[in-house]
Every structure is written in C-alpha cells, then in structure tokens.
Amino acid sequence: MTPEHLDFKQVQFTGRTGEWFGIWIVNLLLSIITIGIYSAWAKVRQKRYFYGNTTIDGRAFDYHATGGQILIGRLIVIGVFILISLLTTLNPLLIFVVYLAAIFVVPWLLIRSARFNARNTSWSNVRFNFSGDYGDAIATFVLFPILVAVTLYTTIPLLTRKAHRFYVGNHMIGGRKFAFDCNLGPLYKAFGLAALWVIAVFAIMIAIGLAGGFSAFDGTRGAPSEDAIAIGTIGVLYGFLFVGFFPAVILYRALVRNVVYANTVLDGGHRFASTTRALPLLGIAVTNTLAVILTLGLALPWTQIRMTRYLADNTFVAPNGSLDAFVGQIEQDRSAVGDAFSDIEGIDIGGVGI
Amino acid sequence: MVVAGRASPPGRSVSVPVTLSVDEGGMVHLRDVNDEIWRSAPVDDLRIDQPLARLDRKVTFPDGVLFQTPDHVGLDAALGRTRGHTLHGAEAFRPRLIAAIAATIVGIGLIWRFALPVLVAFAVWLTPDPMLRQMDAGTLLTLDRLLLNPSSLPAGRQAEIADMHAALLEQVDPRDVPSTTLLFRDAGKQVGPNAFALPGGTVVVTDELARLLQDDPDELAGVLAHEISHVTEDHGLKALYRSIALYVVVSLMAGDTGPILDEILLEGNVLLSLRGSRDAEREADARAIPILQGAGYNPEGLARFFDRLETMMGDGGGWASTHPGSGERAARIRNLAR
Numbered sequence: 274m275t276p277e278h279l280d281f282k283q284v285q286f287t288g289r290t291g292e293w294f295g296i297w298i299v300n301l302l303l304s305i306i307t308i309g310i311y312s313a314w315a316k317v318r319q320k321r322y323f324y325g326n327t328t329i330d331g332r333a334f335d336y337h338a339t340g341g342q343i344l345i346g347r348l349i350v351i352g353v354f355i356l357i358s359l360l361t362t363l364n365p366l367l368i369f370v371v372y373l374a375a376i377f378v379v380p381w382l383l384i385r386s387a388r389f390n391a392r393n394t395s396w397s398n399v400r401f402n403f404s405g406d407y408g409d410a411i412a413t414f415v416l417f418p419i420l421v422a423v424t425l426y427t428t429i430p431l432l433t434r435k436a437h438r439f440y441v442g443n444h445m446i447g448g449r450k451f452a453f454d455c456n457l458g459p460l461y462k463a464f465g466l467a468a469l470w471v472i473a474v475f476a477i478m479i480a481i482g483l484a485g486g487f488s489a490f491d492g493t494r495g496a497p498s499e500d501a502i503a504i505g506t507i508g509v510l511y512g513f514l515f516v517g518f519f520p521a522v523i524l525y526r527a528l529v530r531n532v533v534y535a536n537t538v539l540d541g542g543h544r545f546a547s548t549t550r551a552l553p554l555l556g557i558a559v560t561n562t563l564a565v566i567l568t569l570g571l572a573l574p575w576t577q578i579r580m581t582r583y584l585a586d587n588t589f590v591a592p593n594g595s596l597d598a599f600v601g602q603i604e605q606d607r608s609a610v611g612d613a614f615s616d617i618e619g620i621d622i623g624g625v626g627i
Numbered sequence: 628m629v630v631a632g633r634a635s636p637p638g639r640s641v642s643v644p645v646t647l648s649v650d651e652g653g654m655v656h657l658r659d660v661n662d663e664i665w666r667s668a669p670v671d672d673l674r675i676d677q678p679l680a681r682l683d684r685k686v687t688f689p690d691g692v693l694f695q696t697p698d699h700v701g702l703d704a705a706l707g708r709t710r711g712h713t714l715h716g717a718e719a720f721r722p723r724l725i726a727a728i729a730a731t732i733v734g735i736g737l738i739w740r741f742a743l744p745v746l747v748a749f750a751v752w753l754t755p756d757p758m759l760r761q762m763d764a765g766t767l768l769t770l771d772r773l774l775l776n777p778s779s780l781p782a783g784r785q786a787e788i789a790d791m792h793a794a795l796l797e798q799v800d801p802r803d804v805p806s807t808t809l810l811f812r813d814a815g816k817q818v819g820p821n822a823f824a825l826p827g828g829t830v831v832v833t834d835e836l837a838r839l840l841q842d843d844p845d846e847l848a849g850v851l852a853h854e855i856s857h858v859t860e861d862h863g864l865k866a867l868y869r870s871i872a873l874y875v876v877v878s879l880m881a882g883d884t885g886p887i888l889d890e891i892l893l894e895g896n897v898l899l900s901l902r903g904s905r906d907a908e909r910e911a912d913a914r915a916i917p918i919l920q921g922a923g924y925n926p927e928g929l930a931r932f933f934d935r936l937e938t939m940m941g942d943g944g945g946w947a948s949t950h951p952g953s954g955e956r957a958a959r960i961r962n963l964a965r
Binding site: 291292293294295296298299301302305306308318321322325326332333335354355358359363364366396397398399400447571596597598599600601602 | 635638639640641642679680681682683685693714717718719720721724727728730731734735738742754758761762765768867871
C-alpha cells in the first residue's frame with residue numbers, strides 16, 4: 274500500500290524517566306500548594322517535555338500554549354459545570370435542556386479543542402492548524418453515534434472511520450492538508466477481533482460461574498445468601514469490565530492506529546506508518562496500571578515515558594522530498610475553553626488516544 | 628561569549644547554522660557561517676523560553692526568527708540568568724527530590740483533611756436556603772415518580788409522628804434546618820422500612836417504617852433524630868460538593884493517566900465517597916443522642932433500632948458499604964449515651 278521508494282524514518286522519543294519524574298513531582302507539589310492553579314502551567318510543562326523530546330528526522334515538536342490561557346479556560350468550564358449542577362439539582366427536569374444543548378455545544382467545543390491544540394503545536398518551527406466544519410462535527414459526534422446505537426454497536430467501524438476522516442482530514446501543517454480514507458475491511462477485522470475477545474471472556478466467565486454455582490449448591494451449605502449473590506454480581510460486572518471490555522477497547526485502538534497511519538497522506542506525498550501490536554500494548558497498559566497502584570502513583574511518570582516510547586518506536590514517517598520546504602504562519606488561538614472541556618471530560622477526539 | 632546553534636526564519640522548517648553573541652551595548656547578534664550579522668536585537672526585546680530539562684533552548688527575535696541551541700551553559704553565560712531557572716533547578720533529578728515527594732504526600736493529606744472540607748463548607752455556606760428547599764422539592768418529584776407512592780398511613784398516626792418530629796426539631800438551631808417538612812410515603816417492598824433526609828431538611832418516613840416501629844416511640848424518635856442530624860450537619864449537601872470537587876481535581880491534576888487507570892481512578896472516587904458516607908452516618912448517630920435526650924426520649928431506642936436491623940438484614944458493614952455495621956452502631960450509641 275505504501276510506495277516502495279519512500280524511506281520510512283522512525284519517530285524518536287528521547288524522554289528519560291528520571292528527568293520527567295523530577296518535573297512531574299514538582300508539577301504536582303506546586304499544584305497542591307496553589308490548590309490546583311499551577312496545574313495549568315504543569316500541563317504546559319508536561320506537553321513541552323513530551324513534545325520537545327519527540328523528533329522526526331532530528332526535528333522536534335513543541336507546545337506553545339501558556340499556563341494563563343489554560344487556567345482561564347479551565348475556570349470558565351468549571352464555572353459552567355458548577356452552574357449546571359446547581360441548576361439541575363434545583364430542577365431535575367432541566368437536565369433534559371442541558372442534554373439538548375450539549376448535543377449542539379459539545380461538537381463545537383471539540384472543534385475548538387482540536388483547533389487550540391493544533392495551533393499551539395509546532396513541528397520543526399511550523400505550526401499545525403485545524404479547520405473542522407460545524408455541520409461535519411454534528412454528523413461525526415451526534416449522527417454517527419446515533420447510527421451506532423441504533424444498529425446495536427455493529428457499525429462502530431463506520432464511526433471510527435468518520436471520526437478519523439474528520440480529525441485527521443481537517444488537520445494541516447504549514448498550509449498542507451492531511452488526508453485520510455480507508456476501506457472498511459481492515460476496520461471490521463479489528464472490530465471482529467475485539468468482539469471475539471469480549472465474547473471469549475464472557476464465555477469463560479459463564480463457564481467459571483456455572484462451575485462455582487454447582488459447588489455452591491452441593492447441599493452442605495444451603496443456598497447462598499442474597500448478599501453473597503449481590504456481591505457476586507458486582508464482582509462479575511467489574512471482572513467483565515476490566516478483563517473483557519477495557520482490553521477489547523485497547524486491542525481495537527491498537528489495530529485501528531495502524532490502519533489510520535497507513536492510510537494517511539500529507540499533501541506532497543508524505544506517508545505514515547504504525548506498527549503497534551495489540552498484545553504488547555495491552556501488556557504495557559496492564560503492567561503500567563499495576564505499577565502505578567503498587568507504588569501509590571509514584572510510578573506514573575515511568576509508565577508515561579514507557580507508553581510514549583512504545584508508541585514512538587512503532588510510528589514511522591516517510592517524507593517525500595525535503596522537509597525544509599514547510600512554510601506556515603502562526604495563527605493565534607487564545608481561548609482554551611474547548612481544550613479545558615476535553616481535559617475535564619476526558620474526551621479524546623480522535624479515538625486513538627493511546 | 629559565542630553560542631553555536633541554528634536559526635529558522637519565522638514559521639519555516641528550514642534552519643541554518645548560526646552563532647549568537649552579545650556585544651557591550653547589550654545588543655544580541657546572530658551571525659551566519661560567513662560571520663555576517665544576520666539579525667540583531669536588544670536583549671530585552673527577545674523572547675527567551677524557560678529552560679526545560681535537556682531540551683534545546685529557544686530564543687525568538689522580534690521579527691519571529693527562532694534561534695535554538697542545545698548549549699544551556701553557553702546561552703546562560705551570554706544572556707544571564709533568565710526566567711524559569713529556579714524551577715528548572717528544582718526539577719533536576721537529584722536526591723533532594725525525595726523532599727518533594729514527602730512534601731507532596733503531606734500536601735495531598737492536608738488537602739484531603741483540611742482544604743477540601745473548608746472548600747466544601749464554603750460552598751455549603753454560599754448555598755441559599757430557598758435554593759435548598761427548591762432542591763428538595765425537585766428531588767422529591769423524581770423520587771415520587773420513580774420509587775415512592777402516596778402514604779396509606781392513618782391520619783392519626785401521621786399526626787403522632789409529626790408531633791414527635793416537631794418536638795425533636797425544637798432541640799436544634801432552626802437556622803440549621805431550612806425546611807422542616809415531614810412527609811409519609813409508601814415505598815413498597817424494594818425500599819421497605821426506611822427514612823431519609825433530603826439536603827434541605829425534608830424528612831421522608833416510609834409507611835413500612837412507621838408500622839414496624841408502631842410500639843416503640845423511642846425507636847422511631849431515634850431514627851428521626853438521626854435524619855435531622857444529617858440535615859443540621861449538611862451531610863447531603865457536603866457529599867454533593869465533595870464529589871464535584873474530587874472529580875474536577877482528579878481529572879485536572881492526574882493529567883494523562885493512560886487507559887485502564889482512568890477507570891480505576893473513577894472507581895476509587897466511589898469507594899472514597901462511601902467512606903465519607905460511613906463517617907457521616909456515625910456523626911449523625913452521635914448528634915442524635917443529645918437531641919433525643921433533650922426532647923425526653925431514650926437514645927437506647929436508636930440502639931434498639933440497629934439491633935432490629937441486624938436481626939433483619941445481617942450486619943451489612945464493610946469497606947464497600949454506605950453504612951457502618953449495625954452491631955457496631957448499636958454498641959457505639961449505647962456507649963455514647965452513657
């Protein structure tokens with residue numbers, strides 16, 4: 274699929290655990306001392322560290338937003354959230370008005386978020402940009418999810434493709450557009466594998482449950498109490514969530530990432546490739562989680578470096594011709610409201626946030 | 628002092644090798660490979676990025692030309708101590724970071740123990756009483772629609788309990804109870820014998836509870852006093868604000884935690900709020916005792932109620948529960964009432 278004559282260069286990540294740990298712990302300490310205000314500046318330092326240590330052909334990324342912008346965005350979003358939660362406690366029926374408004378406001382916020390991040394990100398001194406159309410955003414984030422729900426989640430690959438067409442296809446660097454399109458085949462293959470995982474876990478859990486159920490009714494202990502059944506049900510639910518569902522999501526995203534990179538072109542014939550594999554990625558996610566829990570959070574910087582390095586090691590860019598020819602202009606984007614909203618809501622717009 | 632680096636025209640990916648130097652007049656010059664001056668600007672007009680780890684230092688000239696150099700020492704010698712050096716030094720990976728770790732852990736503990744309650748208390752103080760009453764009305768509307776049915780309790784029995792409720796309310800500061808409404812509802816088998824207080828002070832007693840405690844006024848008074856204490860201590864409102872605050876703090880401070888861990892953080896929040904809820908139950912038990920004694924009831928009634936609960940449903944405490952164990956609560960009340 275990718276032209277043979279292109280020379281794929283691996284993305285380099287030069288972040289070091291010790292170094293990032295120092296920045297991270299100072300970020301956290303200052304955020305605590307300032308009751309959260311510094312967290313806006315902490316975000317900038319985190320982004321600058323990870324972007325600045327990521328290079329393609331020796332040229333680094335950089336992040337240009339200021340802590341002040343991010344703080345103002347966060348204050349506005351938190352203020353609106355508090356207002357909404359107070360109003361809806363006042364009159365619970367207002368929640369329907371909020372939902373209705375959210376359908377129209379959230380896509381707009383997501384465009385703003387992507388634009389803010391793009392305009393404040395540079396590679397080799399050239400800024401990115403993002404110009405998503407509002408109607409297209411409504412289609413991507415409202416209509417397609419409705420379609421997915423109506424078709425009982427069997428059309429998730431359609432949504433995935435639409436979201437990436439919107440997210441990748443509306444990005445630019447130095448006036449050159451990115452383009453993404455792909456067949457549904459590979460996406461459905463990824464979806465099938467993820468679904469298979471969920472079904473397998475489900476089947477295994479039912480098998481274990483049946484075996485356990487029979488031993489519980491062996492007559493000597495009598496029927497299990499209602500409490501035991503309730504606790505068992507919650508346990509099974511969490512078990513399914515953490516063993517079945519979340520790993521399937523990671524699996525799907527790893528495979529989708531490869532498809533998306535392989536089918537993305539930057540104006541001028543620059544190509545991309547990703548070689549993430551589902552099981553290693555899942556292994557990293559699981560061991561990272563365990564490490565963070567066992568160290569009460571102190572291993573978080575190590576896990577972030579580890580994950581970023583794995584993703585960089587598996588990402589390739591094939592420039593078509595000189596990388597010196599990019600020319601861009603700096604477009605100011607001071608309003609970080611959309612960005613703060615996606616920070617607080619934990620939304621990642623492209624769906625490849627791994 | 629001459630610093631070697633590369634310079635890029637504004638917004639362009641191309642860069643050329645240059646040197647940066649400062650003359651006696653405080654002018655900063657970029658010179659190309661032929662030693663020709665390419666850009667000049669007074670040092671005060673430059674935008675000098677704050678240093679971060681080993682990353683290339685960046686200096687932007689007024690016209691947007693970007694100078695980058697990996698030579699931190701050289702640049703500092705040329706331009707002097709610029710903004711951000713203290714922070715950069717503090718972040719260096721050295722043994723003294725252990726002090727930062729310790730301070731962070733202490734800080735998290737202090738925030739949890741002091742700052743969060745102060746913040747929550749401030750929010751509670753800001754919340755006007757009419758709004759609280761309106762909140763109660765709204766919540767009741769939802770409950771009536773989903774869970775509760777009109778009461779079938781005889782009017783005489785309702786009046787009896789209302790008198791009891793009024794007598795208990797006389798024992799507390801009226802400013803602490805925005806709404807003194809007492810309501811009766813048939814809650815069906817699912818909820819069963821129960822009573823609950825809404826954040827504004829509205830207390831709901833289920834028919835099942837009124838019937839269950841028909842022959843023991845001390846026991847029913849105990850339950851009512853417990854619910855009134857939830858209101859005077861603002862437990863419902865505090866729980867609401869606490870969960871909002873925690874959610875925001877965790878999502879902003881933890882930053883990018885990666886897959887799986889996000890989910891665990893949210894679940895952890897639920898477990899912590901359950902702990903807060905158990906503390907609130909214990910506090911309401913303790914506050915109920917003077918109210919009961921003041922109104923002429925025996926606090927032993929509340930303890931008896933928990934004995935009854937234990938025989939009916941088992942102990943039911945533990946870390947995943949909203950309420951402490953009934954046995955523990957009965958013992959604690961008897962101990963406090965002595």
